Amino acid sequence: MNAVALKKFVEENQKLALECSNLLAACNKWERECSLYDHDREALMDFANEADERAKEAEMRNFDLEEEKKKLEEELNFYKFRSERQMDEVSTDDLHEEQILLDALLTAMFGKDETTSTANSFLEAHSGVEECHKLLKMWTSLKPLTQKVLALAAEAKNLEKDKDHLTINLHRAEEEVNVLFEENNILNEENKRLIRLCHREKHISGSGGGSLSGKGKRKSSPKLSSPVEKKIDFGNLDPQRQPLSPLQSNSPESRMRKK
Known part of the structure; x- marks a missing residue:
């Protein structure tokens, strides 16, 4: 029994x-x-803890921005009020005087009849534009100053067209100058060649006459055909040139000639 109990005790300990x-x-x-x-x-x-610190910093920054926003709004309101007050200070008499001066200036530039016809023609020519079409419908109710402004716009448009035509003419003239310069060079070279041939013919004729007189024989020298008498064909040197672009009939120069 003791051995069995001991074995069991050992197993339990293990x-x-x-x-x-x-x-x-x-x-x-x-x-x-x-x-x-x-x-x-x-x-x-x-x-x-770091998030709390950032939240506090953001809150302080938000507070500062709110204060800055209030200051900017106050400044904006101040300048807005100041601007409105300055606009109110401009009297209607000044505006009326400005319109009178502008009307007088445009009247001096354009005649009354010329202003009406020019403005009407301008609107009819540009009736495809919505604004011009509406103004053309309102023609009978347009103010004289408006008609003069339209005439001024028509004049500016015509000057722009004249400028384009002058630019085209200038380019074509430059091309013709280049062509003429080349032709002149060719003619100069041909002239030099003919002069050399002429001198050579004179030299041959002089030497031939001296030899005949030394021998005492008077024989008529054969008639030499001079290259100068030959026909020179320069027809192929004249290229076909395009005509210059015509200017507008209502350009400032044409109006001055009419007056």
């Missing part, structure tokens, strides 16, 4: 030792888990 080792391993594992948990908790606490 089981208890195994359980103790398992418990120690589990304890070590849970200690590591607790350590990691403490580390994470500290990191979260630091992050929360």
